[in-house]
Amino acid sequence: VLTRLAIEELYERLEKPLYNVIYRWIWDAEEAHELVQESFLRLWRMRERVETNTVEPLVYRIGINLAANRRRTVGRWKMAGLEAVLGRAHRAPDAHQEIERDEAQRAVRRAVDRLPERLRRVILLSEFSGLCYREIAEALGIPEGTVGSRRHAAIRQLRRSLGVIEES
C-alpha cells in the first residue's frame, strides 16, 4: 500500500517529466499542471491495489490517458507562446531570436500533433520519463519490441517534418 509520504516523494521525482509529457499533449501549461495533480490523486485513490515496483509506469499511464481524454473532449488549437514552451521568460533574448524560436516551437507542435497517437505516446515517454523500454512497454500496455520500433518511426517522422539535422 502506498503511503501519503511515498506519493509525495514520487510527486517530487515525477512532477517535471510528467508535466513535460502531458504538456505536449494539450499544449496548455495550466491544464498540464492540473492533470499532473489529477494523476497523483487517481494514484492515491487506487493506492491499495498498486504494486510499488510498477508505480512509475502506472503514473505515466494515468497521466497520458488523462491528457489524451482531455485532448479528445476539448479541441485545443491555441498556440503556445515561447515563454510557456521554454519556461525562460526571465532571460529575455533579443526579439529576432525569440521570433525564430517561437516559429520553431510552432513547427514542433504541428509536427508532434501530426504524429499518430501510438507514436506520440512512445516518443514523449522516451524523451521525458526516463523509463526504460520495458517500463514504457508496461506503461502503454504494448510489447517491449514495439516501443523501439515506434520510437524510431516517430523520430523519423519528426525529423522529416522539422528538417532535423542531428539526433542526440
Place this chain on the structure above:
Amino acid sequence: MEWDHVFPEMTPPPGGLDALRARLKLETADGRAGHRDSLRPSWTLRIAAVAASIVLAVVTLWVVQTQPPRPILDLELLSSNPASVRLGLVPAPTEPVSVPEADRGRIAVERVEVHDPDVLFYRVAVLTEPLESKD
C-alpha cells in the same frame, strides 16, 4: 533545427507539491466523512421512508372510505320478529316487510304495484338525518 531543440525541458509552475498535499488531505477527510455517512441512513432513504408512510396512509384511508356501507336495513328490522309473532306478543304483519315500531320515524316502506303476481316490489325510504322542526 537540432534534435536538442525539439523537446526543450519545461519547468512546471511552483507550489505543485503543496497543492497536492492539500488535495490529498482533503481527499482523506472526504473519505472518512464518507465512511461515517455510510453508517447513517442516507437522505434518499429517509425521504423514501416518509413517502412510503404517506402512500400507506392514503391507501388505507381510501380503502376504508370506498368499502360498501353497512346496510341500514335488514330483513329483521323490516319484518316483525317471527318468534314474537308466534308467541302472540305482536300482531302478525300485514305485509311480508314491515318496519319495527322504533324505526318508523325514520324508515318508510311502500309497496309498489307490479303486474307480475309472483313479484313483490317495495320502495324503502330512510332518513339519514333527523328532520328539522319548522317551528
